[in-house]
Amino acid sequence: MGFSDVNDAVQAPATVEEFRDRLTEVIDDLPRRLRQCADYIAANTDRIAVSTVADLAAGADVPPSALMRFCQILGFSGFSEMQRLFRGAYAPGWPDYSTRLKNLKDGGAGSPTALLAEFIEAGRLSLESLATSVDEGVLAQSVQILSAAETIHIIGLRRAFPVACYLAYVFEKMDVPAMLHDGVGKLDHRFALRPGDALLAITFAPYSEETLTLAQDARGRGLSVVALTDRLTSPLAKSADAVLTVPEVDFGAFRSLSATLAMAMAVAVAVGSARD
């Protein structure tokens, strides 16, 4: 009995989530051409709303009729019905987000609203770029290292300091033993680093000396070190067991921090729940 048989008929997915579920459900036992469709659609779901059968078929490198059969296997009556689902759900960002942004910028270069628009845009780009560039393996590894630690030491100075603070706050809320090395009073708490602890060090170019030093020191004492930095070639990478990189878009001299905070919080919350 083939896939196009009426007995296989199922109800068409009513939401994008149901669609994805159905897709993963069927993708494994599909003949060659239909499998190609599934793979291509899975990777380009967002283009369904704005493409024709011919476009997608060409992209998947199958004849249009194969794509039609694929739509039917998913439970739709045809391509149009499937497309309707995605056209309904289609919302490019906020309804008039880009209009608004343009209006803000029109306030004139250097005006507060124009600046705000720039910072918003920088933040958004950073976040989107983080989504596409994150290394899942390193992320998992970082979480594992920090979850296994007795006490988590956090260091991040100058512009990385807000991130370090927030991490300390989040860990505190989740009852994870953590210590913020904040350099207040030029006190240096390196002797608080004990075997079995781990260090989460944050710094971006130009890298702050104190952070690099503490990381080396921790490494020397046998602690695991997780780095949160801007590139893999950061000097911090040398003394780290796991290097999380965050592509942050600067505007003017200032860093947006949106992506860095998102990454930091994801790590913190994951560690918090892993320790429960």
Place this chain on the structure above:
Amino acid sequence: MGFSDVNDAVQAPATVEEFRDRLTEVIDDLPRRLRQCADYIAANTDRIAVSTVADLAAGADVPPSALMRFCQILGFSGFSEMQRLFRGAYAPGWPDYSTRLKNLKDGGAGSPTALLAEFIEAGRLSLESLATSVDEGVLAQSVQILSAAETIHIIGLRRAFPVACYLAYVFEKMDVPAMLHDGVGKLDHRFALRPGDALLAITFAPYSEETLTLAQDARGRGLSVVALTDRLTSPLAKSADAVLTVPEVDFGAFRSLSATLAMAMAVAVAVGSARD
């Protein structure tokens, strides 16, 4: 000479930006039906990519042919050409952002990647929502107040602390006299508040007592107070001369801060340049 006259022919907009410019350029001297088209299109630009002529015409409450003429006045050969612009421009820089986000989420609820996806999404929503909700008047007023101040005092505790820190950092870099009230050592620097200074206070629900108290105190001493908070009805609003609100999307118990930081930085940089 009518609008459909060939002599009015202009080149079709090649980008969404150009499209908007052209739209604002022509919108004011357009006859009734075409004006309706323009208004509707301006308010629903984002749906062009996924609609038919008939859909849009119905939305604008005009016959399809009116919409066709409208497209031509804008410089396109017809609706299809206009639609092509928007279909192409859809998700330009990051074609697989949303796909990627879904994949991250598929790592399983509670997995580090799923958490990251949530935080990224929360941050992005916050930023977009900030763009559409900011009150330009209040923003300008806040910048003006802070620019006129001798010294800018900054307070923000607990989860607002990272923002306060970053503000202090940015002001320092721009040689703006600023003082961070950080509560270290339970020292209370309220006597540093001098006539002619201003206070920038940051707090979100549940509002921190110390911040509210300092704001009242500052108000009592005749200082101007700028509030950065989550809603107009915040208790901080009572003692503030200008209230900047930031719609932050929370994920779980934690606040994204992206929008708050964007707002804070815009204010800081605007103040910095106004003081030059």
Place this chain on the structure above:
DNA sequence: ACCAAAATAGAATAAATATTCCAAAACTGA
């Protein structure tokens, strides 16, 4: 109020797009 010019609505047509169908090819299990 009248005329010329512009704008409009809707029917007619053209083009693009989706869908079906079936003969041929590729499998599958004996």
Place this chain on the structure above:
DNA sequence: TCAGTTTTGGAATATTTATTCTATTTTGGT
């Protein structure tokens, strides 16, 4: 290898959608 079954490609067709055209209405100037 062969018969039965599934899968495939592409041509034929149906449907939707875009575009043009023209008779009619509206507008603006005198």
